[in-house]
Each structure stands twice: as structure tokens, then as C-alpha cells.
Amino acid sequence: MTGIADANLRQLMTNLIIELYKYQAESERKRIIERQQQGIALAKQQGKYHGRKPQYAKDDPRLQHAFKLYQAGMSDIDVARNTGIKRTTFIRYRKKLNVQR
Incomplete structure (x- = not known):
């Protein structure tokens, strides 16, 4: 047997696997953002992070x-x-x- 014969069951399994991949990707993205925010907070405490430079100075x-x-x-x-x-x-x-x- 090479696959699932029932089309409905096959579609259900496909959708389930896709949802699982979506959940993993979303979780990983949240972890990346959290680690980035922690790094920025640490750099700010150490005085190394100042953000993006303003495009125009006040007296430009x-x-x-x-x-x-x-x-x-x-x-x-x-x-x-x-x-x-x-x-x-x-x-x-x-x-x-x-x-x-």
C-alpha cells in the first residue's frame, strides 16, 4: 500500500500536516522576535543600542x-x-x- 485510498482522509491528513507546519513556523517566528527584543534590551542597558539615526536633523x-x-x-x-x-x-x-x- 503506497498511500491513503480514501480521498477525504487524505485531504484531512494533508490539512493536518499543513496546520502543523504553520504552527511550527509561527512559534519559531515568535521565538526569534522574543530573542531579538531581549538582545535589544540588553544592548540598551549596556549603552550600545541607540536605534536608527534620524533622517533629518532638527536644523536641517x-x-x-x-x-x-x-x-x-x-x-x-x-x-x-x-x-x-x-x-x-x-x-x-x-x-x-x-x-x-
Whole structure:
């Protein structure tokens, strides 16, 4: 006998094996994330982890120019088009630095 003759039973076994593989993959991914978070926490305690460097400094001329355009009445989208700064990045910095019209 080379396999399961009943099609329903064969499909059930196939689904069961697939679910088992999915569970193993999900569990492994959770363990990887947990170990990564532990490593980051340890590095922060040791002063070795500072995260990603900001894309723009507070006094970056491109960012300051974008803020001036925004305060002059331009929309976020127009500021992004004129300065080359992504709209979401501009909005994040605008909120972070509390720039208002």
C-alpha cells in the first residue's frame, strides 16, 4: 500500500500536516522576535543600542524650508512635492517639532 485510498482522509491528513507546519513556523517566528527584543534590551542597558539615526536633523535646511512653505499656506502634499521629503515623513517631523501654521 503506497498511500491513503480514501480521498477525504487524505485531504484531512494533508490539512493536518499543513496546520502543523504553520504552527511550527509561527512559534519559531515568535521565538526569534522574543530573542531579538531581549538582545535589544540588553544592548540598551549596556549603552550600545541607540536605534536608527534620524533622517533629518532638527536644523536641517531642507526640513526648515519645508516648514516655511507649510507655514506660508502650502498643503502637506505640495510641500512634499516641492521639497522631495515624503509626505508622511514631513507630517511626522511637523508633529514632533510642533510646527503649526
